[in-house]
């Protein structure tokens with residue numbers, strides 16, 4: 001710590017003040033980071049849809065300026081006043097107020113409350129943990145929620161919507177690792193559809209095919225469960241295709257935040273609509289799920305083929321692409 005002194009380093013900062021809104025790289029020092037229990041040398045962060053929103057003026061996710069976005073980070077503790085963490089420990093953090101109120105991962109150093117930290121689980125490097133990141137953690141929460149409805153590998157296929165995105169691609173990988181039949185729904189063209197099969201999807205359908213199936217409140221029972229990071233119209237149509245007693249794990253809204261439905265799928269088929277929130281997931285469930293992600297739930301296919309790596313300099317372009325719905329797979333940001 002002392003050796004860092006007033007040494008400057010580059011970070012991606014978003015400001016909104018009397019001079020207007022601006023986002024870009026700045027030189028800062030450790031003293032510019034708001035105080036917190038644990039100081040981390042960040043090795044990797046990741047790029048999520050929410051980070052894209054945080055980098056734009058109308059994104060509505062930032063809860064205080066200035067802020068360094070980056071809702072995920074992983075690295076090594078270099079200083080700690082929290083007895084649970086000591087210098088040299090490998091840790092990760094996702095969610096809470098990281099990158100939207102509290103300075104986040106797009107900086108080679110971060111100061112983070114100890115309560116938000118998870119020890120890096122066995123079986124994962126810091127780069128793998130960030131390739132998984134909030135998206136993979138959300139996928140894991142979704143899968144766990146569907147398993148809690150009682151479904152298993154013999155119950156039938158699980159639909160993954162928004163399949164080429166971060167949550168979707170990680171969900172395909174985890175589900176196929178666990179031996180589930182996975183149907184992937186995507187708006188992307190053939191090249192990406194092939195990629196989804198390599199990730200572990202047994203069948204790939206277009207978004208239009210998925211929408212076309214949903215006429216009326218109930219259609220044929222097809223899916224044992226659904227991982228839905230899309231919402232909107234997708235949610236409307238999939239609710240009617242879930243098999244008796246199955247569930248939809250809803251985490252996102254890239255397809256819209258409003259949807260119309262009826263009580264029919266719930267009262268005639270006992271379908272469960274399960275909300276997924278990764279941000280304030282309690283510490284015990286969080287730590288347990290990360291342990292799974294380092295072991296039997298490790299999304300090996302996604303880690304092997306779907307991870308892009310960018311530098312801080314390449315970050316602005318990458319953030320624009322994710323907002324345009326053009327991102328494929330996960331992107332990690334290398335910090336140090």
Ligand SMILES: NC(=O)c1ccc[n+]([C@@H]2O[C@H](COP(=O)([O-])OP(=O)(O)OC[C@H]3O[C@@H](n4cnc5c(N)ncnc54)[C@H](OP(=O)(O)O)[C@@H]3O)[C@@H](O)[C@H]2O)c1
Pocket residue numbers: 048049050134135138161162163164165166167168185186187188207229230234250251252253254255256276277278279322323325326327
């Ligand atoms: N609840 C939580 O804790 C939590 C955590 C993480 C993320 N999220 C939310 O989950 C969503 C997905 O996040 P992500 O990181 O996976 O984002 P992402 O990487 O951008 O993936 C989103 C995917 O949704 C599909 N999509 C995009 N625009 C669409 C549209 N207009 N209609 C239908 N589908 C569309 C695309 O997949 P295809 O082209 O393959 O269809 C896209 O790749 C976001 O809304 C995010 O805020 C929530």
